[in-house]
Amino acid sequence: MAFVPVPRTVKGVIEWSQNGVPIVNVFHVDVGHSPVVGDCVTFGLALVDWWEGTLSPNMHNSMIFQNVTCTDISVANGVQDINTSTTVATGAASGTPMAGQAACVVSQRTPFTGRSFRGRTYIGGLTAAFGLNAQVFTGASVAAVASWYTTLQGLLNAVSFTLGVVSTVSGGVNRIIGIITEITAIVVDNKIDTQRRRSAN
Numbered sequence: 001m002a003f004v005p006v007p008r009t010v011k012g013v014i015e016w017s018q019n020g021v022p023i024v025n026v027f028h029v030d031v032g033h034s035p036v037v038g039d040c041v042t043f044g045l046a047l048v049d050w051w052e053g054t055l056s057p058n059m060h061n062s063m064i065f066q067n068v069t070c071t072d073i074s075v076a077n078g079v080q081d082i083n084t085s086t087t088v089a090t091g092a093a094s095g096t097p098m099a100g101q102a103a104c105v106v107s108q109r110t111p112f113t114g115r116s117f118r119g120r121t122y123i124g125g126l127t128a129a130f131g132l133n134a135q136v137f138t139g140a141s142v143a144a145v146a147s148w149y150t151t152l153q154g155l156l157n158a159v160s161f162t163l164g165v166v167s168t169v170s171g172g173v174n175r176i177i178g179i180i181t182e183i184t185a186i187v188v189d190n191k192i193d194t195q196r197r198r199s200a201n
Contacts, residue, residue, distance in 0.1 A: 008074060013025070016065055018064070030164050031043075037072075040072060044081050046159060046161070048068055051086065057092050061093060068083045096127060104193070105188070106145060106149050106187075107186065135192055146186060153183070163182070166179070
């Protein structure tokens with residue numbers, strides 16, 4: 001797929017492994033200017049802070065932190081920072097893990113409608129205690145995941161970054177210039193969803 005630049009934007013990727021299977025979440029921030037390597041470093045540190053302080057206490061101990069990679073996507077071959085340093089190597093939650101492909105979906109809303117202005121994150125690595133039954137999460141679990149995302153937004157706002165939804169395609173055609181739109185609300189679905197690429201098959 002051809003590269004589509006997104007002005008002012010840095011992509012952050014958190015990578016874990018769970019029993020040898022990669023688990024990946026991707027986020028984007030508007031840094032408010034043409035990104036420099038320092039913006040990538042700052043974004044990476046915020047994501048590591050989020051992992052250490054918010055995600056790791058709630059994720060199963062089979063989740064092993066790999067790295068955070070932050071890349072300037074405003075230009076082709078943009079600057080990048082890879083952070084492998086963490087004080088927390090694994091999740092801290094014990095008990096029975098949920099299936100590797102099971103996830104809680106965080107839907108990201110902007111002031112606009114349409115696929116270009118909606119995003120989603122599949123939060124995995126959870127324990128069976130998050131589930132009410134085989135199909136849905138408990139109400140407390142849904143509220144907790146929503147609060148995690150609010151915490152992330154706060155960490156990014158503190159460094160003057162804005163969490164956003166990126167669109168590089170419109171109507172099935174690559175945009176000439178991508179766009180990033182600020183996330184103004186989140187909705188957490190109580191249904192246990194599936195991220196198929198996280199299965200062992």
